[in-house]
Amino acid sequence: xKKIKTRDRILExxxxxxxSIGEPNVTTLLISDELDISPGNLYYHFKSKGDxxxxxxxxxxxxxxxxxxxxxxxxxxxxxxxxxxxxxxxxVARYRFLYQDLVNVLSRYEQxxxxxxxxxxxxxxxxRTICESFRHQGIMDITDGELDALCEQLTLTACYWSxxxxxxxxxxxxxxxxxxxxxxxxxxxxxxxxxxxxxxxxLMSRDYL
Amino acid sequence: xKKIKTRDRILExxxxxxxSIGEPNVTTLLISDELDISPGNLYYHFKSKGDxxxxxxxxxxxxxxxxxxxxxxxxxxxxxxxxxxxxxxxxVARYRFLYQDLVNVLSRYEQxxxxxxxxxxxxxxxxRTICESFRHQGIMDITDGELDALCEQLTLTACYWSxxxxxxxxxxxxxxxxxxxxxxxxxxxxxxxxxxxxxxxxLMSRDYL
DNA sequence: GTCTATAAGTAGATAGAC
DNA sequence: GTCTATCTACTTATAGAC
Numbered sequence: 445x446k447k448i449k450t451r452d453r454i455l456e457x458x459x460x461x462x463x464s465i466g467e468p469n470v471t472t473l474l475i476s477d478e479l480d481i482s483p484g485n486l487y488y489h490f491k492s493k494g495d496x497x498x499x500x501x502x503x504x505x506x507x508x509x510x511x512x513x514x515x516x517x518x519x520x521x522x523x524x525x526x527x528x529x530x531x532x533x534x535x536v537a538r539y540r541f542l543y544q545d546l547v548n549v550l551s552r553y554e555q556x557x558x559x560x561x562x563x564x565x566x567x568x569x570x571x572r573t574i575c576e577s578f579r580h581q582g583i584m585d586i587t588d589g590e591l592d593a594l595c596e597q598l599t600l601t602a603c604y605w606s607x608x609x610x611x612x613x614x615x616x617x618x619x620x621x622x623x624x625x626x627x628x629x630x631x632x633x634x635x636x637x638x639x640x641x642x643x644x645x646x647l648m649s650r651d652y653l
Numbered sequence: 654x655k656k657i658k659t660r661d662r663i664l665e666x667x668x669x670x671x672x673s674i675g676e677p678n679v680t681t682l683l684i685s686d687e688l689d690i691s692p693g694n695l696y697y698h699f700k701s702k703g704d705x706x707x708x709x710x711x712x713x714x715x716x717x718x719x720x721x722x723x724x725x726x727x728x729x730x731x732x733x734x735x736x737x738x739x740x741x742x743x744x745v746a747r748y749r750f751l752y753q754d755l756v757n758v759l760s761r762y763e764q765x766x767x768x769x770x771x772x773x774x775x776x777x778x779x780x781r782t783i784c785e786s787f788r789h790q791g792i793m794d795i796t797d798g799e800l801d802a803l804c805e806q807l808t809l810t811a812c813y814w815s816x817x818x819x820x821x822x823x824x825x826x827x828x829x830x831x832x833x834x835x836x837x838x839x840x841x842x843x844x845x846x847x848x849x850x851x852x853x854x855x856l857m858s859r860d861y862l
Numbered sequence: 863g864t865c866t867a868t869a870a871g872t873a874g875a876t877a878g879a880c
Numbered sequence: 881g882t883c884t885a886t887c888t889a890c891t892t893a894t895a896g897a898c
Contacts (some may be wrong), residue, residue, distance in 0.1 A: 547753035591842040604813040631802040635844030
């Protein structure tokens with residue numbers, strides 16, 4: 445049985461608290477209370493609350509960077525796309541505190557703004573690469589104007605779906621099921637796909653209903 | 654020259670500050686400074702900061718209620734729909750502070766949560782009514798499953814577009830142009846419309862490019 | 863209605879003992 | 881590495897004079 449380092453426990457607990465009640469509402473005292481350590485101890489490991497946020501953001505940035513390294517020339521299948529979306533939604537959901545109070549968080553930790561926007565642009569580019577692969581394979585029929593709008597729409601949905609979902613279905617269940625989000629994203633693609641691929645998505649989406 | 658009542662000036666300045674730097678970052682002192690009145694004076698007019706937020710929310714709620722009173726049986730034209738969307742985006746943009754830090758704001762002013770969700774549901778119902786009118790008029794071809802997904806997508810986009818837009822295009826311009834959002838919403842409908850109406854939207858969307 | 867002064871509470875962060 | 885005690889800064893809100 446391996447003992448988890450206090451430093452990592454702080455990061456883990458902070459992420460959990462940030463996600464559940466919002467970063468601005470989480471005080472350093474609350475974090476230390478949650479872990480049954482003293483506030484002083486917390487400040488031994490991190491010189492400020494911002495450092496905790498910064499380190500969590502760096503993890504998010506890193507995971508996203510790896511995930512969005514979509515090869516430009518690959519032939520992407522619908523299954524691969526679905527798998528990719530699952531991973532994407534899981535990652536976003538894991539760091540959803542960033543999106544829940546975005547303006548506030550970015551205004552208090554200014555050095556994150558540019559990096560956040562860079563990730564956003566990278567997402568849009570990733571979706572574009574995928575869609576262009578579909579178009580190239582002849583399974584997607586879409587104009588350039590529509591493609592622009594679609595990629596922006598996909599990015600917006602990827603960012604805000606989990607916040608929106610937990611807001612509008614707070615009562616029913618609180619399970620952070622990424623499936624519904626993936627399903628919603630697929631439906632955005634649907635109108636532009638060829639009949640055969642449409643059928644394939646209908647079959648895949650059965651699981652989410 | 655009519656003198657605006659201090660009470661109204663407080664509301665106006667608060668809304669402006671909330672929107673520009675986020676409600677949690679706006680202190681009562683900042684509001685009174687902005688207006689060159691004393692903090693005590695502010696508390697003469699409002700017994701708490703929450704009361705200011707509450708009153709602004711009530712205005713939003715009221716405007717949305719009026720706007721979303723979509724008659725069930727009306728035959729809605731695309732032009733009317735476009736006009737409706739413009740009004741909707743303008744209203745949301747005017748109260749965008751609510752969306753920018755949604756989780757934080759709703760957690761600190763708990764009595765707003767249920768009301769906020771009610772507005773959300775009302776929006777979705779409004780979109781559904783409009784789409785069903787289109788379907789009934791024979792200008793929209795869509796399955797029930799697609800309609801559900803579309804209405805959720807429209808609601809999500811209506812809520813988060815202005816935040817998303819100001820985030821991703823912070824550099825270019827900061828004009829809260831609702832046009833781009835309307836255009837984006839129209840593009841969501843586009844795939845399900847008949848050829849003739851598609852053409853009509855293409856013509857309308859020229860203004861936004 | 864408006865002001866000044868200040869209370870009361872809470873946040874983030876530090877000092878120094880163990 | 882961890883603790884207790886404490887500091888400083890800031891925020892909301894009130895009291896009481898004008």
